[in-house]
Amino acid sequence: MAYDLHPEARALIESRPCAHLVTMRPNGRPHVSFIWIDVTGDGRIQFGTPPWRVKGKNLAHDPNCILSIQDSQKLESGLTRHLLIEGVASIDNDLERGQRFMDQLFHKYTGAPRFGLNEGGHVLVTVEITRVSGVGPWHTGKTTSYGTPI
Numbered sequence: 001m002a003y004d005l006h007p008e009a010r011a012l013i014e015s016r017p018c019a020h021l022v023t024m025r026p027n028g029r030p031h032v033s034f035i036w037i038d039v040t041g042d043g044r045i046q047f048g049t050p051p052w053r054v055k056g057k058n059l060a061h062d063p064n065c066i067l068s069i070q071d072s073q074k075l076e077s078g079l080t081r082h083l084l085i086e087g088v089a090s091i092d093n094d095l096e097r098g099q100r101f102m103d104q105l106f107h108k109y110t111g112a113p114r115f116g117l118n119e120g121g122h123v124l125v126t127v128e129i130t131r132v133s134g135v136g137p138w139h140t141g142k143t144t145s146y147g148t149p150i
Helices: 007-014 054-061 095-110
Strands: 018-024 030-036 045-049 064-074 080-092 123-135
Touching: 007 064, 007 080, 018 054, 030 045, 030 054, 030 095, 045 095, 054 080, 054 123, 064 123, 095 123
Parallel strands: none
Antiparallel strands: 018 030, 018 064, 045 123, 064 080, 080 123
8 A cells, every 4th residue: 555655755765865674583673774765656665685684584574664764954953854664564576676676776876877796686675654753744743842753
């Protein structure tokens, strides 16, 4: 199901930010990965990973995840804007499709034509957004007096 992202949240994602992806290990411990991301036209988040990496294995076990994206813009309160995205991931195991995506993502972030690391191929992960929060215009819920979401 598509998610109607706030225009400024979409603009932040399209600006080539690095994101922190939080997944859960089978033993219940959290795992954090530093990743590059993209957003689809209908509001899904995408990234790639070699299938043998921990984040992919964790998502195959438990598809729930959280992405944390920090903006460089500060608000009048002094807080830096940041975007928190909760969602459910699905994994496309087609390594060719995943590699094409990684080549596009690599070009988006670096300007170079092709992802040069040979990691044995990539799977494409798509995150269906279930909740958006953080500090910024994309948060429409209750906040503390400092502007922090409750």
